Amino acid sequence: MDGPPASARAAQVLATLNRVIAKARKRGMPVIFIQHNGPKGSPLEPGQDGWKLHSALERHESDAVIRKSFSDCFHATTLAATLSRLGAEALWITGYATDxxxxxxxxxxxxxxxxxxxxxxxxxxxxxxxxxGETLIDHYNWVWSNLGAPAPIRVVPCDELP
Structure with a gap:
């Protein structure tokens, strides 16, 4: 996320992520972090600096961390089982990389x-x-706002979260 090159709005997004996390905790929602395991020799290889969850994130020991090897956090991970165990009925989604x-x-x-x-x-x-990056963020916010899916997708800024 930090680069090089740095991600669009990186500092703002990190601050907003922590605000979202605080709002989720206040509502009693579980917080789950997803960590990408990249291939050997890549910056996302387990143990490399690029693999680590960002140090600015306000994490608690009780937060779940799920590792993945593909873009979709559900594919070949324990995410679905974890959500089921937690009784999750809806999700707030944030993170890197938008696209x-x-x-x-x-x-x-x-x-x-x-x-x-x-x-x-x-x-x-x-x-x-x-x-x-800015264009991609705006593009995906528009796509999700207009995407037909079996379950609704809302796109809202952090300040509009309950």
Whole structure:
């Protein structure tokens, strides 16, 4: 997330992520962190600095951490079983990278029947060869706001969360 190059709105998104986490805790919602296990030799290889969850995130020991190897956080992970055990009926989704992991997980959740709230200002990505990170964030917020799925997808900024 930090780069190089840095993700769009990186500092703002980290601050907003912590506000979202605080709101979830205040409502008694469990907080789950997803950690991507990249291939050997990549910056996301387990144990490398790029693999670690960002140190600015306000984590508690009781927070679940689920490791994944693909963009969709549901594929070949314990996420579905963890959500079932916790009695989750709806999800708030944030994170990095908007155009890969966040998009795959939003779609995966909605198509598994979970109502999803995407926090519009709590996900980010880097510039890509064909589009700036800012453009991708705005594009995906629009896509999710207009996507037909078995469960509803809402896109709202952090300040509009209850």
């Amino acid at each position: 890969f992991c966040v998009a795959s997980t939003v779609n995966g959740a909605a198509f598994r029947g979970f109502p999803v709230t995407v926090i519009a200002d709590a996900h980010t990505t880097k510039d890509r060869p064909h589009a700036k």
